[in-house]
Amino acid sequence: MNPSIKMPPQVAWDSGSLSGAPLMQKTTHLGDLNGIFADDEAWRGGDPALAVYRVEMLDTPSGDGELYTGVTHLNPGRVGNEFFMTRGHFHARREQGEVYFGLRGEGLLLLQAENGQTRLERVQPGSIHIIPGLTAHRLINTGHDILSALAVWPSIAGHDYAALSGGFALRVTTDILKLMAKEVQNG
Numbered sequence: 001m002n003p004s005i006k007m008p009p010q011v012a013w014d015s016g017s018l019s020g021a022p023l024m025q026k027t028t029h030l031g032d033l034n035g036i037f038a039d040d041e042a043w044r045g046g047d048p049a050l051a052v053y054r055v056e057m058l059d060t061p062s063g064d065g066e067l068y069t070g071v072t073h074l075n076p077g078r079v080g081n082e083f084f085m086t087r088g089h090f091h092a093r094r095e096q097g098e099v100y101f102g103l104r105g106e107g108l109l110l111l112q113a114e115n116g117q118t119r120l121e122r123v124q125p126g127s128i129h130i131i132p133g134l135t136a137h138r139l140i141n142t143g144h145d146i147l148s149a150l151a152v153w154p155s156i157a158g159h160d161y162a163a164l165s166g167g168f169a170l171r172v173t174t175d176i177l178k179l180m181a182k183e184v185q186n187g
């Protein structure tokens, strides 16, 4: 029997577009993000139909041991002085981790432990982010272009948004970013 070679799905490293397999897509608009940004008045003043981020995912099997693969494309923008970001979540199966790879644009990955402790990782083309279990995660676009990141996570992980209904403990605003840049400069 001749061995056969299967063409796997592809990710275009520069745009983050997936191809070569059935895909699923979901766009999250500003109007879907009620209560997510600190400045409620600024959020109400925005266009609810404005796309904030789009997730494209390979339509692959779910179940024990299966992995999902998706790319999040987060647009640049702000609500008040807070940068556009994903809703953010813990996994419903808290012990399950996830890996992110930065593809294009620049931003931050906000990580929050169950005790509320936060940390930030810089997301840029080529960056690798190991998100351990028990850790909430949110992407933040601090740049002027689309921020795209590839993610791989166990299909059984699920999403728990309710645990963060009070918001993450850290908000990334233009002021905070300036402060962090100054700290880096001053060593």
Ligand SMILES: O=P(O)(O)OC[C@H]1O[C@](O)(CO)[C@@H](O)[C@@H]1O
Binding pocket: 028, 055, 070, 071, 072, 086, 087, 088, 089, 098, 139, 151, 153, 159
């Ligand atoms: O579910 P949220 O917080 O809106 O964010 C979408 C994110 O979730 C994932 O689908 C899986 O963690 C990521 O690909 C994406 O960044």
